[in-house]
Amino acid sequence: MTDNLPEVLLLHGLWMRGFAMAMLHRRLREEGFSVHQFEYMSVAAPPEQAIARLRKRIRSLGPGPVHVVGHSLGGILALLACRDDDLPQGRIVCLGSPLNGSGAARGLTHRWGGDMLLGRSRELLEHGLDRWDGAREVGMIAGRMPVGLGAFVGALGAEHDGSVGVEETRLPGLAGHCVLETSHTGMLVSADVARQVAVFLRDGRFDTPLAP
Template sequence: MATEHVILLHGLWMRAFAMGLLRRRLIEQGFEVHRFEYMSVAGTPERAIVRLQRKMRELAPGRVHLVGHSLGGMLALLACVDDDLPDGRIVCLGSPLAGSAAARGLIGHWGGDRLLGNARELLEHGFESWDGPREVGMVAGYLPVGLGSVVGALADEHDGSVSVAETRLPGLADHCMVETTHTGLLMSAEVAQQAACFLRDGRFAAASAAAG
């Protein structure tokens, strides 16, 4: 059986080691898992995307999946607009694909230009839809604990940083919800199981998918 690789992308203000527990759980699910480090504030999305695409090609042949938390999921989509990459799927964890109210709040009142750096435009506006060649699944949290609601007006259901509405985007293959916070998405065993399910089958497990 061919090796299936997974590249993990961390979110804003994080480092690759934050993905350690998720990495271990996906290894237990049978994947070959790699963590991808990038500068989320000082670096540019374009530079990260070039490096990510190079890494994906290095891991070929075989399928190369991407799992991105928050900003990392948005970079995963940008990297896979083209179809000249190894086959695979994308799982986003709490990524504000439709744009982030918390980011817009930071920009308006909290010195967001410095805090968000080169990720500002992507986080502020997000995407209109997804029509790229890969299937994309979203796992959204809905335990409303975090500072996001302090700096931005989040919708009724949110994970403390990103509202569930911000994780929905036309073109997603599937969407599910797990009762956890934004950071907790990286620690949850259920999230890891759902991610593995989507990477294998292109759908989330029915119990949680129904909640989405």
């Protein structure tokens, strides 16, 4: 816990490690947050293991507010970890997380080796969540720069970030949703994304004209 600075915990996505969040980490520090990384095994270990560890980590950064920012699969895990209200308060920002289920993941399961690539996270990525009814305000940043291989393995819809369709990121119960000109991996190095993350963590809303 860092005195007087809001705590933020970053979660990487599938097939990634914490260093993938390095640029976002630096930019959020420049915005005045105390930023921490959360590493987990996205393929070899069951999601329940990561969720239990994440809840423990959030508690360790309390008792003040602890915000969570998750990219892709990391955003889904963040919501599952924070469904109960027994954790320190805070907001969640998801970056390109297929909260409604991933068409790319479903497509991969029908290809040779797909199950192995998705590992223990397969079911969670395929089906997503029904809605968000937790106490935390949740914001979603989706991308619509179609650069990536996801469209070649599954149906992503008219607008997508190369891996996740914009409609796959819309979940009932979200406090805010905005769409930026970025690809799925490009979110991690985008200055616009970092600024919108900071805005939502402070205010519980985005300040783009595309936000509802």
